[in-house]
Amino acid sequence: MNTPILKTFLTSNLNIDEKEIISIVENCTVKKVKKEEFLLRSGEHCKHTFFVESGLLRQFSIDQKGKEHILSFAPENWFVTDRESAFFNKPSVYFIQALENSEVVLIDENFVKLLSKKVENFTDFNNKLLHNHIRHLQNRINLLLSAVAEDRYLEFIKMYPDILLRVPQTMVASYLGITPESLSRVRKELASKNFKK
């Protein structure tokens, strides 16, 4: 199956020619998932990193009261996985679910090993990706601990410019750790500041 987004992502970031990338990427499985279908459920072992070719995924947990908490959204060109499960072999506490019909590349350990072997600067690049991911998580924790709802929202729209139009408001509120009413209030206040008739 075709994986143009992953190929472009790799060729634009690594010293590797397209032919070689094709031979490596061809070994990956591409999975078509329907809206609402799960790629991972709590209690299962996560065996892959998921790269989104098209569509939209979310990673979330459900607390003891049955409430959902969204850890991340993964639109096109994003990776998502449960690292604790995939790399430390623990049962997952997360769900990964499609919010739209999606095409997802299943990346396993062999893929990463093969790239490390064949591409000189892959380890540097992979480290950079990891640092970037940790930076994002640090920011997110800091915002959840200290920022007002408006600042969390402003950071969210910078990170995910088109998600607001693709998911229900309740999911955005869940990601931001605020109530849907607070999200409504924030958006209303922004509109009263920025809307010019």
Next chain:
Amino acid sequence: MKTRTVELVASPREPHFVGDGFRVHNFIPSGYRMDMKRMDPFILMDYNSTYSFPPSEKPKGVGVHPHRGFETVTIAYKGKVAHHDSSGGGGVIGEGDVQWMTAASGVLHKEYHEKEWSKKGGDFQMVQLWVNLPKKYKMSAPKYQAIQYKDINHYILKDNSGHIEVIAGNYKNTNGVASTFTPINMLNAKLNKGRKADFQFPSHYNTTLLVLEGNIIINGSEKVPTDHLALMANDGEAFEIEATDDALVLVLSGEPINEPIAAHGPFVMNTKEELKEAFNDFNNGKFGYLED
């Protein structure tokens, strides 16, 4: 005058729900032969073929969403729709009415089955079109044209053949009431069984026919059944349709705008940068606010 031939006859694709109130077959943009460029200026057509909605106390529909860069045209054939927008505007369209909304620089709106109609339920049939705007009008002020059926001019065909309702453009010197930014003809042809009507549009106008009721034959040979769409080639001006039973046909013909199209979600602009700006403006409240 050269005959305009049929390029293809498209069957309705699997329906999907827009919100929970519109069960539509998407005809445009679909596949490379009916994409936005090919059908320009008609960049989207969603067809809610006749579908019976059960009574519902809570009106079904689509919640608040934005548009920028084009016009939405909703033609109600059966059922009633209420709409509200961020500038405080609103209205109800029923059988035969047309709502022509110029989103242009941006509106937020929501569309629901009209409250009383929803309580009773019944047959629902609508067409929603997106009509593109040329670059110079994409960021102009939004506006509404609420077109009531009683104000739509009819051209009566001879020999008890039926009539042509002119929503926009013209048919044999009968003019449409809708004002458009580029030359567009939008007609409802109501033909009696066994009768014919002929049409002429400049050959470069992109032209398509949606059969909402009955069955027709185009140019004496191409059969187009109910709920199918005929895409006309750009190889001539004149064509003729014959109703093999009482038929209702939406005829669209428009001059292509021929500008670059950058489309994502509810925004249709000319460049990727303008699309980015549209998302940014929407996220930051520049389209206003509308309660769900």
